Amino acid sequence: MAGGSLLAPSLANRQINYKGRTTIPVLLACIAAASGGLIFGYDIGISGGVIAMDDFLIKFFPTVYVRKHAAHENNYCKYDNQGLQAFTSSLYLAALFASFGASYVTSNKGRRPTMLIGGLSFLVGAALNAAAENLAMLIIGRMMLGVGVGFGNQSVPVYLSEMAPPKLRGGLNIMFQQAVNFGILCANLINYGTANLQPWGWRLSLGLAAVPASLLTLAAIFLSDTPNSLIERGHLEQGKSVLQKIRGTPDVEAEFQDLVEASRVASTIKDPFLSIFRRKNRPQLTMAVLIPYFQQVTGINVITFYAPVLFQSIGFHSNASLYSAVITGLMLIIGTGISIFTVDKFGRRVLFLHGGILMFIGQVVTGLVLAFEFKGNEELSRGFAVVILVVTCVYVVSFAWSWGPLGWLVPSEVFALETRSAGQCITVAVNMLFTFAVAQSFLSMFCHFRFGIFLFFAGWVVVMTLFVHFFLPETKKVPIEEMQQEWSKHWYWRRFAQEQENQDDSKP
Numbered sequence: 001m002a003g004g005s006l007l008a009p010s011l012a013n014r015q016i017n018y019k020g021r022t023t024i025p026v027l028l029a030c031i032a033a034a035s036g037g038l039i040f041g042y043d044i045g046i047s048g049g050v051i052a053m054d055d056f057l058i059k060f061f062p063t064v065y066v067r068k069h070a071a072h073e074n075n076y077c078k079y080d081n082q083g084l085q086a087f088t089s090s091l092y093l094a095a096l097f098a099s100f101g102a103s104y105v106t107s108n109k110g111r112r113p114t115m116l117i118g119g120l121s122f123l124v125g126a127a128l129n130a131a132a133e134n135l136a137m138l139i140i141g142r143m144m145l146g147v148g149v150g151f152g153n154q155s156v157p158v159y160l161s162e163m164a165p166p167k168l169r170g171g172l173n174i175m176f177q178q179a180v181n182f183g184i185l186c187a188n189l190i191n192y193g194t195a196n197l198q199p200w201g202w203r204l205s206l207g208l209a210a211v212p213a214s215l216l217t218l219a220a221i222f223l224s225d226t227p228n229s230l231i232e233r234g235h236l237e238q239g240k241s242v243l244q245k246i247r248g249t250p251d252v253e254a255e256f257q258d259l260v261e262a263s264r265v266a267s268t269i270k271d272p273f274l275s276i277f278r279r280k281n282r283p284q285l286t287m288a289v290l291i292p293y294f295q296q297v298t299g300i301n302v303i304t305f306y307a308p309v310l311f312q313s314i315g316f317h318s319n320a321s322l323y324s325a326v327i328t329g330l331m332l333i334i335g336t337g338i339s340i341f342t343v344d345k346f347g348r349r350v351l352f353l354h355g356g357i358l359m360f361i362g363q364v365v366t367g368l369v370l371a372f373e374f375k376g377n378e379e380l381s382r383g384f385a386v387v388i389l390v391v392t393c394v395y396v397v398s399f400a401w402s403w404g405p406l407g408w409l410v411p412s413e414v415f416a417l418e419t420r421s422a423g424q425c426i427t428v429a430v431n432m433l434f435t436f437a438v439a440q441s442f443l444s445m446f447c448h449f450r451f452g453i454f455l456f457f458a459g460w461v462v463v464m465t466l467f468v469h470f471f472l473p474e475t476k477k478v479p480i481e482e483m484q485q486e487w488s489k490h491w492y493w494r495r496f497a498q499e500q501e502n503q504d505d506s507k508p
């Protein structure tokens with residue numbers, strides 16, 4: 001989600017000469033970004049509550065409905081159904097493919113058209129879902145939402161980081177994550193409200209995605225494109241006048257010249273995808289792949305997608321389980337709030353390491369309680385259900401200050417200019433791929449591995465925490481252009497990074 005600044009390395013220090021203040025157009029840009037994040041979060045959060053609604057199951061998944069209400073049915077397997085999982089996961093598969101197209105449109109046609117395509121696909125997806133009469137309409141609607149996510153997540157963060165004055169850039173990056181969390185909370189609250197509107201509550205839940213989608217579409221129609229994008233596409237005068245407007249001063253020469261220079265430098269990079277596969281860029285490539293992979297195998301989306309059915313499976317009743325999902329939505333917001341205020345003070349590694357330890361404890365306790373207290377065909381006792389709820393909250397809050405925002409922020413900080421666009425594209429694609437994998441397999445894994453699934457994710461949390469400890473250099477306050485030196489000092493990565501000077505560029 002992080003866009004990353006496209007400033008050329010040698011230029012960043014000159015930002016001190018930039019004139020201007022935070023203006024209304026910049027604030028409008030923030031609202032646009034908020035609606036992009038909001039709708040992504042809304043899509044993440046809405047499906048879990050909807051698939052827990054009986055009217056929805058009766059219409060589209062009658063066998064799951066029968067199983068859910070069958071006496072003595074194994075609780076672990078109530079919701080194990082490929083179609084039901086496809087309803088959630090199809091969105092992320094579509095987003096994965098769309099993000100490649102979106103990457104092309106963002107650089108060749110601009111940020112604004114990309115946001116517009118995103119907003120319109122969201123609107124079509126929301127309409128198809130709300131009006132769905134059969135499974136095909138549902139899944140096609142989810143795929144249209146996925147196209148919206150692919151286009152929105154590619155363009156909105158870049159749009160934001162280019163419109164914002166440099167001093168607001170880092171904070172806005174995490175604010176986008178906070179907008180996602182807020183979308184998840186709204187979705188949970190709406191599901192809580194619509195669960196009792198029978199038989200069409202689920203239609204309202206799915207259709208309300210049109211509200212943030214309309215905001216994004218309107219924003220894309222009325223806002224101007226970024227100066228960076230205009231300059232990159234040869235519209236120098238227009239770029240300058242937008243810059244004057246958003247900075248609120250005619251005196252933008254220093255920043256304008258830097259943007260022109262950055263665009264010139266960027267145009268000399270022939271193939272960022274070839275560059276990222278060179279040996280000297282092995283640390284960056286590793287981070288672009290492993291960080292989003294690790295973020296998804298924390299298992300967070302088991303909670304964001306499936307908390308209502310998970311809590312129902314272990315014995316919380318319909319409303320109580322939605323209520324619990326609301327609590328976890330709040331935990332996401334609190335955790336990311338903590339991150340916003342501490343990330344530049346304590347650094348990324350401290351947040352990752354503490355977050356990892358607490359997430360591990362949360363998952364192991366959940367696994368053990370289910371192993372010893374949950375028989376699969378009886379409900380969990382009230383006391384233990386509360387224990388599960390509390391440790392889930394601990395797990396979610398610690399994810400939300402660590403792997404949640406940092407899973408996007410850190411990759412955006414470690415690429416040099418020559419690998420930045422390729423790195424960002426790989427990060428988004430890997431994230432979507434594993435979001436899809438978790439969504440498509442969790443309910444089946446819960447049925448087959450039972451409580452072991454939580455220990456499985458806990459095992460990955462150990463691996464990623466050790467990885468951060470040994471392999472991730474601190475990026476706090478390191479200017480992007482000095483990152484290469486950090487790799488050269490690192491006990492492991494220096495063997496790759498130090499090759500920079502005597503690099504044979506033709507060597508893969």
Ligand code: BGC
Nearest residue numbers: 044181301304332404405435
């Ligand atoms: C992750 C999503 C997750 C969300 C929860 C994001 O950083 O990429 O997969 O659902 O955080 O807040």
